[in-house]
Amino acid sequence: MAASSRSLSYVVPAVPHSCGTRLRWAMAPPAFVPLATAAGACALHGVGVRGQARHQCQLPGRLSFAAPAGVPRPARRPTAAAAATPRMAVASSSDAPAAASDSSAAGGVTLDRVVCKFGGSSLANAERLREVTKLVKMQLDASAKPPIVVLSAMGPSTNELLSAGDRALTEGVVDMTSIRNRAYEACEELGLSTEDLVDPLLLNLDQLLLGVKFIKELSPRTMDYLVSFGERLSVRIFAAHLRQNEGLPARAVDAFDAGFRSNSTFTNAELCDVTEAQVASFFATSMPADAVAIVTGFIAKDEDGNITTLGRGGSDLTASTIGAALGVTEVQVWKDVDGILSTDPRIVKAAVPVPSVMFEEAAEMAYFGAKVLHPIAMMPAMRANIPVRVKNSYNPSHPGTVIVRDRAVEADNPVTAISVKRGVQLVDIVSTRMLGAYGFLAEVFKLFATHRVSVDMIATSEVSVSLTLEAAKQDSRVMDALAADLRQVARVSFSSDHAIVSLVANVKRSSDVLARSMHVLNEAGIEVQMISQGASKYNISMIVADAKATRAIELIHKAFFGV
Numbered sequence: 302m303a304a305s306s307r308s309l310s311y312v313v314p315a316v317p318h319s320c321g322t323r324l325r326w327a328m329a330p331p332a333f334v335p336l337a338t339a340a341g342a343c344a345l346h347g348v349g350v351r352g353q354a355r356h357q358c359q360l361p362g363r364l365s366f367a368a369p370a371g372v373p374r375p376a377r378r379p380t381a382a383a384a385a386t387p388r389m390a391v392a393s394s395s396d397a398p399a400a401a402s403d404s405s406a407a408g409g410v411t412l413d414r415v416v417c418k419f420g421g422s423s424l425a426n427a428e429r430l431r432e433v434t435k436l437v438k439m440q441l442d443a444s445a446k447p448p449i450v451v452l453s454a455m456g457p458s459t460n461e462l463l464s465a466g467d468r469a470l471t472e473g474v475v476d477m478t479s480i481r482n483r484a485y486e487a488c489e490e491l492g493l494s495t496e497d498l499v500d501p502l503l504l505n506l507d508q509l510l511l512g513v514k515f516i517k518e519l520s521p522r523t524m525d526y527l528v529s530f531g532e533r534l535s536v537r538i539f540a541a542h543l544r545q546n547e548g549l550p551a552r553a554v555d556a557f558d559a560g561f562r563s564n565s566t567f568t569n570a571e572l573c574d575v576t577e578a579q580v581a582s583f584f585a586t587s588m589p590a591d592a593v594a595i596v597t598g599f600i601a602k603d604e605d606g607n608i609t610t611l612g613r614g615g616s617d618l619t620a621s622t623i624g625a626a627l628g629v630t631e632v633q634v635w636k637d638v639d640g641i642l643s644t645d646p647r648i649v650k651a652a653v654p655v656p657s658v659m660f661e662e663a664a665e666m667a668y669f670g671a672k673v674l675h676p677i678a679m680m681p682a683m684r685a686n687i688p689v690r691v692k693n694s695y696n697p698s699h700p701g702t703v704i705v706r707d708r709a710v711e712a713d714n715p716v717t718a719i720s721v722k723r724g725v726q727l728v729d730i731v732s733t734r735m736l737g738a739y740g741f742l743a744e745v746f747k748l749f750a751t752h753r754v755s756v757d758m759i760a761t762s763e764v765s766v767s768l769t770l771e772a773a774k775q776d777s778r779v780m781d782a783l784a785a786d787l788r789q790v791a792r793v794s795f796s797s798d799h800a801i802v803s804l805v806a807n808v809k810r811s812s813d814v815l816a817r818s819m820h821v822l823n824e825a826g827i828e829v830q831m832i833s834q835g836a837s838k839y840n841i842s843m844i845v846a847d848a849k850a851t852r853a854i855e856l857i858h859k860a861f862f863g864v
């Protein structure tokens with residue numbers, strides 16, 4: 302069916318889809334059902350259709366939509382230039398956010414508003430900043446309101462800041478060359494003067510490192526102040542570039558000035574409930590409607606005005622918090638991979654992108670070691686039911702992964718993704734006669750609570766319990782005290798060097814998942830020391846020796862994904 306002269310043409314990444322779906326105007330109709338992953342761009346021809354449309358699919362090339370008689374032309378027509386550019390697919394879930402539906406109800410093809418977050422790898426240098434500029438401009442064109450852009454520190458700046466602090470403390474050396482050079486090189490290549498832009502911050506940083514050197518102290522509070530320079534530098538440079546080189550009304554915003562409040566758990570602070578209301582009020586009252594806010598990810602301030610950080614990778618949480626506060630159409634997190642992959646690509650090079658996952662599945666993955674998302678980053682978006690799209694800034698036409706409340710269809714593959722958490726400690730606790738089965742578990746868990754030690758996985762029998770702890774997080778004095786208390790009621794043994802291999806899987810098909818996993822592990826002589834399944838609907842986890850974890854992942858990945 303050819304596109305009629307009344308039809309509108311614009312380009313979206315190839316959206317996995319099937320015929321027979323109902324269409325609503327959004328850049329990718331929300332009801333599309335993922336069938337397979339398709340890369341590249343496909344053209345979508347049509348006119349604004351709300352409700353049903355007869356259409357023909359010619360995958361992987363293009364989609365054509367016939368315009369039923371009398372359907373009005375969408376309000377906003379993409380320009381020829383925009384039509385030639387690969388665009389973001391949006392809200393391809395059955396759970397399309399209200400804002401997307403509203404814009405379609407109004408007959409427009411635009412999104413209402415999005416948050417775009419760019420991680421360090423997307424911002425490594427001036428060239429990457431120029432690429433990110435294209436993505437921001439594309440979003441400006443696609444949305445009714447300007448996007449809110451959240452930035453991480455450029456490239457490895459956070460690690461460099463931490464090692465600069467460490468050197469000042471342990472060697473008495475103040476060396477911020479790499480941080481200064483990255484900022485200066487970016488400014489120079491983008492034709493920006495460093496004078497008012499980055500020099501004041503670099504001077505503060507120098508003073509801070511001198512302080513660390515002479516006072517010989519680097520507390521978690523100081524560490525947070527130290528790493529905050531990374532994000533504060535990147536938003537200033539990028540906003541200045543958008544203003545000066547692109548003529549856009551961009552404003553650099555430190556998140557704490559936009560309402561981000563946290564507790565004082567330095568290096569891993571929790572956002573206070575008041576944050577979302579404050580952020581909403583900031584954007585309503587202190588930011589002009591046409592301004593493009595470039596906001597620091599990762600940082601907040603506590604009640605006393607100290608800068609805090611939200612844990613490594615915390616910019617994802619900043620983005621999702623702003624998205625929830627403003628009720629945006631979607632939150633985009635731009636990284637250097639084609640979305641959430643079936644496993645860590647550093648373990649299995651051929652890992653495949655997962656088109657769509659549910660919030661709970663993404664959270665399970667992050668919690669069980671997938672380094673792609675911050676474990677609690679999804680929570681605000683999940684509460685507000687805002688889709689989060691993980692995209693690749695190096696390959697923007699790829700649809701990436703959309704994280705939504707409900708998946709439209711159950712996937713054929715019972716396993717969605719595999720992750721690994723290393724450095725796990727296993728604790729075996731067997732009841733002594735002093736305490737019978739009755740009350741045993743209560744007593745054991747009371748002791749873990751008293752000593753504030755959190756547990757990952759548990760397997761129990763009537764008189765024994767095995768559980769896992771994250772070794773890196775345990776303070777040895779706390780563990781000694783806990784062990785002494787446990788030994789009052791049980792025989793206890795600790796062993797280290799384990800790993801949790803975690804499958805985000807359809808637990809309703811657990812027999813299949815376990816049978817296939819155990820088969821390949823057994824053939825390779827890899828012992829499974831403990832299994833946990835069922836506490837969550839999405840997770841099946843097994844403990845193996847740390848040294849065997851990589852092989853275990855390779856084998857299970859091959860069993861379920863064929864590569």
Ligand code: ADP
Binds near residue numbers: 646
């Ligand atoms: P950014 O800092 O740009 O937000 P991150 O570096 O935090 O991005 O996350 C992306 C990286 O996460 C990828 O480069 C990849 O190496 C790693 N990673 C680990 N597990 C996965 C996975 N399952 N899917 C995608 N990426 C993963």
Ligand code: ASP
Binds near residue numbers: 421454531612616617
């Ligand atoms: N820059 C911080 C980090 O490297 C936060 C982030 O990137 O999300 O962890």
Ligand code: MG
Binds near residue numbers: 420421613614
């Ligand atoms: Mg990150």
